[in-house]
Amino acid sequence: SPAEAARLRAAGDLCALPTETVYGLAALASDGTAVAKIYETKGRPRFNPLIVHCVSAEQAHGIVDFNDQAGVLAERFWPGPLTLVLPKRAEAPVSDLASAGLDTLAVRVPAHPAMREVIAALGAPIVAPSANRSGRLSPTEAAHVVDEFAGAVPVLDGGPSSAGVESSIVGLAGERPVLLRPGALDQQEIEEALGTKLRDPKGGSIKAPGMMTSHYAPDQALRLNAAAAHSGEALLGFGGTPGAVLDLSPSADLRQAASNLFAMLRTLDRQGRPIAVAPIPDEGLGRAINDRLARAAAPRN
Ligand code: TXA
Numbered sequence: 001s002p003a004e005a006a007r008l009r010a011a012g013d014l015c016a017l018p019t020e021t022v023y024g025l026a027a028l029a030s031d032g033t034a035v036a037k038i039y040e041t042k043g044r045p046r047f048n049p050l051i052v053h054c055v056s057a058e059q060a061h062g063i064v065d066f067n068d069q070a071g072v073l074a075e076r077f078w079p080g081p082l083t084l085v086l087p088k089r090a091e092a093p094v095s096d097l098a099s100a101g102l103d104t105l106a107v108r109v110p111a112h113p114a115m116r117e118v119i120a121a122l123g124a125p126i127v128a129p130s131a132n133r134s135g136r137l138s139p140t141e142a143a144h145v146v147d148e149f150a151g152a153v154p155v156l157d158g159g160p161s162s163a164g165v166e167s168s169i170v171g172l173a174g175e176r177p178v179l180l181r182p183g184a185l186d187q188q189e190i191e192e193a194l195g196t197k198l199r200d201p202k203g204g205s206i207k208a209p210g211m212m213t214s215h216y217a218p219d220q221a222l223r224l225n226a227a228a229a230h231s232g233e234a235l236l237g238f239g240g241t242p243g244a245v246l247d248l249s250p251s252a253d254l255r256q257a258a259s260n261l262f263a264m265l266r267t268l269d270r271q272g273r274p275i276a277v278a279p280i281p282d283e284g285l286g287r288a289i290n291d292r293l294a295r296a297a298a299p300r301n
Pocket residue numbers: 019021022023024025048049050051081083085099102104105106110128129130131165166167169180181207208209210211
């Protein structure tokens with residue numbers, strides 16, 4: 001990974017790095033040219049800001065202004081799959097393009113040792129959106145990233161991502177904490193640590209940019225809450241669904257289902273048939289899984 005750090009230090013260069021959630025397309029956060037290249041490579045709309053990845057909470061303090069709630073969550077869950085949205089510091093070494101013109105920044109401290117080594121070797125934070133073309137399935141293996149960009153982006157292989165869905169995003173820049181994206185860290189654990197419920201951004205006034213409805217989309221049509229496959233469909237099961245081509249977790253373990261989600265959707269997508277997905281319980285990690293599935297099945301434009 002010193003090799004990856006050296007690459008990122010060179011102006012304008014990108015590489016894909018493993019994290020415990022999904023693979024990220026990484027650039028040095030302060031390098032505007034490289035950040036622009038991320039948007040270009042992903043085909044990502046410029047108004048959709050990026051997450052800044054730090055090696056420690058101390059490094060994150062140089063980038064955003066913490067409050068008490070941020071301190072509690074960072075202490076409890078970092079390194080790990082939790083992203084905090086906080087007011088951006090004026091002197092943050094982060095390109096304005098990464099925050100897409102907002103006065104807040106999303107920050108997280110990832111747990112994957114290879115990612116941590118690269119940030120430590122670089123001595124500066126990295127921006128890393130999921131390493132997929134915009135709107136498509138997120139990559140949870142190095143080979144997925146190679147497929148996504150036809151080998152055009154170098155990838156550090158850190159094995160399959162253990163969590164398999166993106167970090168949970170909590171907005172702490174407003175009056176009350178908001179869950180901007182359900183993710184790999186259980187909502188209930190976050191609420192217990194805060195001693196308060198997280199608000200749903202749909203009900204409140206804060207809007208997460210980039211929360212487009214269609215996202216994580218396979219090429220094939222996707223039908224949810226399927227009790228059985230219709231003729232011609234490939235069935236993705238859960239908990240031992242009869243007739244399933246693949247099963248997210250035969251033992252109905254949501255953690256296992258999350259870690260298999262994107263890889264199994266990718267595999268079925270390549271078989272060229274419409275995909276039907278069995279119902280997933282809407283609790284714990286199941287909420288993050290159902291959020292991704294709902295967006296993957298949403299009408300595209
Ligand atoms: O697990 C993850 O978070 C992965 C790995 C690679 O770390 N990264 C990831 O990044 O999922 P990305 O770019 O695919 O998703 C970032 C999300 C977007 O929905 C974006 O709109 C939101 O974070 N976001 C970023 N900055 C924000 C801000 N200042 N306010 C609100 N939402 C923000």
